[in-house]
Amino acid sequence: MSMTEKQIAAALRTRLEATASAPPIVWGANAPGVYSTDDQQYVTPDLPFWLAYQVKTPPERPGVENWNAYVGRLVVAVMVNEGTFENESEDLAQKIIDQFPADLELTAGDGHIKVTAIGYADDGAPDGAYFRTNVHIRYLAME
Amino acid sequence: MKYTFATLDQWTKKTEKRIDAVLKDATQSVIAVAQTSKGHGGRMPVITNTLRDSLESSIAGGASGEGESSHILVAPTMKGGDVATFTWTAEYARRVNNGFTGADSLGRNYSQVGAHFVEGAVDQWPAIVRASIRKAKVAVG
Numbered sequence: 001m002s003m004t005e006k007q008i009a010a011a012l013r014t015r016l017e018a019t020a021s022a023p024p025i026v027w028g029a030n031a032p033g034v035y036s037t038d039d040q041q042y043v044t045p046d047l048p049f050w051l052a053y054q055v056k057t058p059p060e061r062p063g064v065e066n067w068n069a070y071v072g073r074l075v076v077a078v079m080v081n082e083g084t085f086e087n088e089s090e091d092l093a094q095k096i097i098d099q100f101p102a103d104l105e106l107t108a109g110d111g112h113i114k115v116t117a118i119g120y121a122d123d124g125a126p127d128g129a130y131f132r133t134n135v136h137i138r139y140l141a142m143e
Numbered sequence: 144m145k146y147t148f149a150t151l152d153q154w155t156k157k158t159e160k161r162i163d164a165v166l167k168d169a170t171q172s173v174i175a176v177a178q179t180s181k182g183h184g185g186r187m188p189v190i191t192n193t194l195r196d197s198l199e200s201s202i203a204g205g206a207s208g209e210g211e212s213s214h215i216l217v218a219p220t221m222k223g224g225d226v227a228t229f230t231w232t233a234e235y236a237r238r239v240n241n242g243f244t245g246a247d248s249l250g251r252n253y254s255q256v257g258a259h260f261v262e263g264a265v266d267q268w269p270a271i272v273r274a275s276i277r278k279a280k281v282a283v284g
Contacts, residue, residue: 051242051256053256055186055257055259055262055263055266056263057263057266057267057270058267060270071266071267071269071270072266073262073266075256075257075259075262077241077242077256077257079244122241125237125241127238127242127243127244127245128243128244128245129244129245130244130245132241132242132243132244134241134242134257136262138266
C-alpha cells in the first residue's frame with residue numbers, strides 16, 4: 001500500500017481540470033504561469049484564471065499499521081479583473097465547489113481522497129490588478 | 144476510582160476540570176502552530192517578526208493581550224463556553240495569509256500564493272485536541 005503527496009496532487013488536479021468551462025488553471029505555489037498539458041509550457045494566463053495549490057498538514061499515523069492519514073485542503077484562487085463586480089468571481093467559485101461535492105471520493109495511488117465538507121469561498125478582495133476570491137476544498141486522504 | 148450516585152458531584156467536577164484543561168491547552172497549541180515560522184516547520188513567513196508580533200488575543204468579556212505570546216497569557220484563563228478571538232493586525236496579514244499579486248504601496252511587486260498559516264493550523268485542530276486530551280488525562284486524571 002502506498003500513496004504519495006504527488007499522487008494526491010495529481011488526483012485533485014485531474015478533477016479540477018475536468019470542470020466544465022474552466023478558465024486556464026495555474027497549478028502549484030511555484031508556478032510562474034499556466035501549465036498546459038498539451039505542450040507543457042508555462043505561459044502567463046489572461047484573466048480570468050484559477051491559481052490552485054494545496055495547504056497540507058503533517059501526516060498522521062492513526063493506527064498500528066504503517067499507513068498515514070493526510071488532512072489538507074485544495075485552495076483555488078479565482079482571479080478576475082477588478083471592477084467586474086462579484087458575479088463573475090462568485091460563479092467561478094461555485095463551479096469549483098460543485099466540482100468537489102462533500103463525500104466525493106477520488107483515487108490516488110493505492111489510497112483514496114475524500115472531500116470532507118462542502119467547499120466554501122472567502123470574501124473576495126482587490127489584489128493588485130486582480131480581484132481574488134479563495135475557494136477552499138477540505139479533504140482527508142488515506143492509504 | 145469508581146463513581147457512584149453519592150460521588151456524582153465529584154465526577155462532574157473532574158469532568159469539567161478535564162474539559163477546561165483540554166480547551167486551554169488545545170487553544171494555546173493551535174495558535175502556537177499558526178505562529179510557527181516557515182523556518183521551523185510552520186507556515187508563517189517571518190522576516191521582521193511584525194506579523195507574528197501583531198497577534199491580539201482576547202476572550203469575550205474577559206482577558207485580552209497583545210503581542211507574539213499573548214495567546215499564552217489569554218488561553219489559560221478560558222473556561223468551557225468562552226468565546227476567544229485571535230487576530231493578526233499587521234496591515235499585510237490578510238495578503239500574507241490569502242495571497243497577493245501586484246504592487247504594494249511602496250511600489251514593490253509581488254506574486255505569491257497564500258501562506259495560509261490560519262487554515263494550516265485550523266486543519267490540525269482534531270489532532271491538537273487528541274494530544275490535549277492525552278495530556279489532560281495525565282494531568283487531571
